[in-house]
Amino acid sequence: MTLALLTLASGLALLVWSADRFVEGSASAAHHFGIPPLLIGMVIVGFGTSAPEMVVSALAAFNANPGIAIGNAYGSNIANIALILGLTALLCPIAVHSQVLRKELPILSLVTAVAAWQLWDGRITRHDAGTLLAIFAGLIAWTIWQGSRKREDTLSSEVEEKLTIHHLSIRRAALSMAMGLILLIISSRVLVWSAVKIAHEFGVSDLIIGLTVVAIGTSLPELASSVIAAHKGEHDIALGNILGSNLFNTLAVIGLAGIINPLAAGPEVFNRDIPVMAALTLSLFIIGYGFRGPGRINRMEGAVLLACYIGYTAYLIYTVFGRQA
Numbered sequence: 001m002t003l004a005l006l007t008l009a010s011g012l013a014l015l016v017w018s019a020d021r022f023v024e025g026s027a028s029a030a031h032h033f034g035i036p037p038l039l040i041g042m043v044i045v046g047f048g049t050s051a052p053e054m055v056v057s058a059l060a061a062f063n064a065n066p067g068i069a070i071g072n073a074y075g076s077n078i079a080n081i082a083l084i085l086g087l088t089a090l091l092c093p094i095a096v097h098s099q100v101l102r103k104e105l106p107i108l109s110l111v112t113a114v115a116a117w118q119l120w121d122g123r124i125t126r127h128d129a130g131t132l133l134a135i136f137a138g139l140i141a142w143t144i145w146q147g148s149r150k151r152e153d154t155l156s157s158e159v160e161e162k163l164t165i166h167h168l169s170i171r172r173a174a175l176s177m178a179m180g181l182i183l184l185i186i187s188s189r190v191l192v193w194s195a196v197k198i199a200h201e202f203g204v205s206d207l208i209i210g211l212t213v214v215a216i217g218t219s220l221p222e223l224a225s226s227v228i229a230a231h232k233g234e235h236d237i238a239l240g241n242i243l244g245s246n247l248f249n250t251l252a253v254i255g256l257a258g259i260i261n262p263l264a265a266g267p268e269v270f271n272r273d274i275p276v277m278a279a280l281t282l283s284l285f286i287i288g289y290g291f292r293g294p295g296r297i298n299r300m301e302g303a304v305l306l307a308c309y310i311g312y313t314a315y316l317i318y319t320v321f322g323r324q325a
Helices: 002-032 037-051 052-064 066-091 100-120 126-147 153-167 170-202 208-229 234-261 267-289 299-322
Strands: 095-097 296-297
Touching: 002 095, 002 208, 037 052, 052 066, 052 170, 052 208, 052 234, 066 095, 066 170, 066 208, 066 234, 066 267, 066 299, 095 234, 100 267, 100 299, 126 170, 126 234, 153 296, 208 234, 208 299, 234 299, 267 296
Parallel strands: none
Antiparallel strands: 095 296
16 A cells, blocks of 8 residues: 555656656747747647646556546546636636637537536447547647637737747757656556555545546646746636646547547446536636636635535545445
8 A cells, every 4th residue: 555655646746747848848849840839838738738637548448447537537627627727816816818718618618518418328439439539639620720810819929938938959849758758658657557556445436536636646737837827927828728638638538548448437427527527617618708808717716616626525535435434
């Protein structure tokens, strides 16, 4: 047990560090090749911060641990909105200026509805997974088209400034990207092994471990980048990290895992976790969209989101230990 806990902590630390190296190297390399900053912020950085979820869920599916694969993706979505965005807004209210991000909010709501519909029968088939990946490819194409049409945007300006400050040579960018990716795979492997070991030791389902420990661990890159971005006044990057990550988790992470191995989900996923994820997504759409002008997520709303996450986690703990008492 002690070895598993130490391995879990080490795996999480290495996962966060390697994801940061991968994002930094990928963004710098893309900038060298002339990719617009808006696309770097929405696609490459969004992909990079979700790379831990993708690799962990893919390995979990390959090892026939569907609970960790599903719990990691949906648990990360819940943590991204309630924990990370709530904590970020509590520390620094988030203003939503970017028109592109405001267009992504309703899309995220629709994608969440698709996820709920697919889990109606308690499983993600390969056909379902293929549909998710096709939608993801369509969204990427749409994003690229939108980015090529829109020349001026606050998100674009913020990403351009960050890339200028953290400039890497093409050689260092490629090295950082390669090293980050290799260590990302290794740390994800370690994380999945230790999470399964701990779950079996405590008699807890893989799903609960995926929804809590693994989900929070793989969401740490989003937490770090969002808090730092909001503190620096880069509000659209802070929100863009969350929106991009949740779209990526719901479509690409579950899609890839389902292609590798069809995923079976217990009724609690549809009855408990999907409604929580949907409600949080809808609340984000309501408080962040800004129907009569720029949207804003204030400290009070951030505190409510954070309280929702604490309540959800407490309920998960109760379902495991409270009913055993």
